[in-house]
Amino acid sequence: MSAVCTWRRALFGAIAYGACAGGIASAQAILPPSLELRVPKAPTLGTAESGSFLTYELHVTNFSGQPMTLKSVDVLSGDATLFTLADSALTQSIARPGQTVPASDRAKIAGGTRAVVYLWVPVDARSAPASIRNRVKVEQGTGDSTRTQELEGAVVSVLRMGSDIGPPLRGGTWLAGNGPSARSGHRRALIPIGGAPSIAQRFAIDWVRVNDTDSTYSGDRLKNENYIAEGNDALAVANGRVVAVKDGLPENVPGVSSRAVPITLETVGGNHVIIDIGGGRYAFYAHLKPGAILVKVGDTVKKGQVIGLVGNTGNSTEPHLHFHISDGNSPLGSEGVPYGLDSFEIVGRCRTFNIGCTRETPKTRRGEIPLESVLVRFP
Ligand SMILES: [Zn+2]
Missing domain, CATH: 2.70.70.10 (Glucose Permease (Domain IIA))
Structure with a gap:
């Protein structure tokens, strides 16, 4: 029953197929990363002096017992990649609720913890997307067992602003x-x-x-x-x-x-x-x-x-x-x-x-x- 062994092991820890008794393959189990990707509040298309933007947060929760390192976040619409966060721009965009983590380590999400990625995506108002998706790239493991995987989250609708409002104050400066x-x-x-x-x-x-x-x-x-x-x-x-x-x-x-x-x-x-x-x-x-x-x-x-x-x-x-x-x-x-x-x-x-x-x-x-x-x- 090596298949059962493999599946159980895979479920509980994404261990390599080859590690099971009577292993049927030497390849690693190809399971999606054990992450939740969630956008709690769909973005509303906004416009400022610098252009139009989609501002929202991507919550990335590690449901496994092992650390994962967030390598990049892509914002997709249809076949197009609208925006990519990686390297220092990514770490500076991450907060770790309830944890004190130096900026350089913020992309490393320990098992059972959450990272919140703050996105500000410039878009062209004339061709702004009606919906977006987020794709993350994560790295797990160490040394020879290091592997990188991608995971795409759900489609998120882009909301539209209500009519303009008046100023809350008069004059200036x-x-x-x-x-x-x-x-x-x-x-x-x-x-x-x-x-x-x-x-x-x-x-x-x-x-x-x-x-x-x-x-x-x-x-x-x-x-x-x-x-x-x-x-x-x-x-x-x-x-x-x-x-x-x-x-x-x-x-x-x-x-x-x-x-x-x-x-x-x-x-x-x-x-x-x-x-x-x-x-x-x-x-x-x-x-x-x-x-x-x-x-x-x-x-x-x-x-x-x-x-x-x-x-x-x-x-x-x-x-x-x-x-x-x-x-x-x-x-x-x-x-x-x-x-x-x-x-x-x-x-x-x-x-x-x-x-x-x-x-x-x-x-x-x-x-x-x-x-x-x-x-x-x-x-
Ligand atoms: Zn205030």
């Missing part, structure tokens, strides 16, 4: 802090809520307002009123209905570690408003000033209406508006989706946050999402 990019803190915030990990903040922006010298405040940096963002109007980005309001949390003293209240799931977003803007999209405004929210749950709002004032409440270091759109009425337990703004101007950009900023001739952008660290003027 505003800096798109921690804004959309492959590696921003928001993008990587994979948080399990209610038993399902999701990235509500996938396209979130922390809007801070800067002056001519790119500072976010003048005078005493410990006073909220000295920050240019403080007290600015936060605007409804579309017609909609208010589905969540939190108010009453006091403002923090500006600073990296100063928080007026313990940070919990309830307080992390500070005083906030969520507006259902239709089409399965929810606009989230966080860290608002206490006692200044002008809407209540159930209110209908008009695009451009003032809903509250920018403040410094919840998990916030200085007055700013954290704004994102996601697919559910939950600040963190939903999936972030891209959006296009009707119109805004890019007036400069910074290397990071408000460091290394340069100004440039203003350019009007339409139907795009601002990317990380651009300086923006809204109508």
